Amino acid sequence: MAKKIYSGCYTVDSKEDIVVFIIGMRINKLFSFSKWLPVFMAMSPMIKELYLNKELGFLHTEVSFSWKTITLLQYWKSFKQFEFYAKGAVHLKHGRNLISELEAKYEEFKSSL
Template sequence: MTRTVFPGRYTAAPERETITVFLIGMRANRWWRVPRVQRVAKQMPRMLRHLATHPEAGMLGFESWVGRTTILLSYWESPEHLQRFAADRDAPHLEPWREFMRTALGTGHVGVWHETYEVPVADAEAVYADMPAFGLAKATAHVPVGPGQNTAKQRLGRSGQRAA
């Protein structure tokens, strides 16, 4: 899939006070146990399709990488939106999670993990050079770097000092 590359420097401009960053992934600990690994791995695309068609669930956007250890980086309206999705009996997360806990936990075949951060937007900055819309900018607003936004310090609003 080809994505348009935006020449020059861009940044993210989220119009909110906080952003919830959720990292989730899995690791094939015993890659030769392919059926067990696949059973876990096939759940995420279904969840992402659901979230794409239910914007009220609160996921703003995501990026993903696949390998022995997979990672999905996602941005959410709030931790509460994320927790509601995780616990929603009608969404495609709760039952696969329960199945994992019943059948895979403790076998050592496949590991799962997640980390959640609620970040004040004032404490976040991003820059993308010659990139497609990506990450926080893709999830919120992708804008050209403007005057007074050349350095990370400036984008964080912490002085106009020049970067080394």
């Protein structure tokens, strides 16, 4: 069954807080797989882990792909829950792996300058 498309702009009148977090990555050198593939591969398990642990406050994510860019739009119940997760207080296994991978790539980038 096809989804119906509603044209126009819409807003939500919610009595509860909601946080929208936008994160992404750009692939500068497509064939330098060792630079971007580990980070890309770490995203999916982390998102799955968030879906399985709803008590963290994670609601939903949308993924968008363009030529060299991957963007994730995440929805969270509150800023407090998002911040608590983002600052590592409750990062689960895959979240810690992604952060470690990002830190390693950042250090590699800094040393190449």
